[in-house]
Amino acid sequence: MKTYLPVLLVLAASPVRAESSLPVTDHAHHQAARAETATTTGVIRKINTAQGTLTIAHEAVPALGWPAMVMPFRASAGQMAAVRVGERVRFEFTHQGMATLVRIDPAD
Numbered sequence: 400m401k402t403y404l405p406v407l408l409v410l411a412a413s414p415v416r417a418e419s420s421l422p423v424t425d426h427a428h429h430q431a432a433r434a435e436t437a438t439t440t441g442v443i444r445k446i447n448t449a450q451g452t453l454t455i456a457h458e459a460v461p462a463l464g465w466p467a468m469v470m471p472f473r474a475s476a477g478q479m480a481a482v483r484v485g486e487r488v489r490f491e492f493t494h495q496g497m498a499t500l501v502r503i504d505p506a507d
């Protein structure tokens with residue numbers, strides 16, 4: 400027991416030291432973290448090049464607790480040019496703030 404105790408103390412102390420080295424006065428470390436993404440399928444309903452959005456009737460996203468719905472996703476000019484209204488697509492998106500497409504491909 401005596402030989403294990405110092406090891407346990409070091410292990411218990413390590414997370415505390417790591418945590419205290421993070422900046423706690425701002426949220427810079429949150430912005431630096433990799434954005435979480437989710438993937439689902441849907442049908443393109445509208446391509447709005449002026450607003451930079453694709454409106455997609457998407458299926459449920461269980462990972463986010465989202466039901467099926469119609470909503471806009473921020474999209475690049477290249478992404479908007481690569482799809483047609485009525486096309487079934489599979490797409491990956493970030494969902495912090497406005498949902499933004501990471502990638503979009505034909506679903507079939």
Ligand SMILES: [Cu+2]
Pocket residue numbers: 457465467468469470
């Ligand atoms: Cu939605």
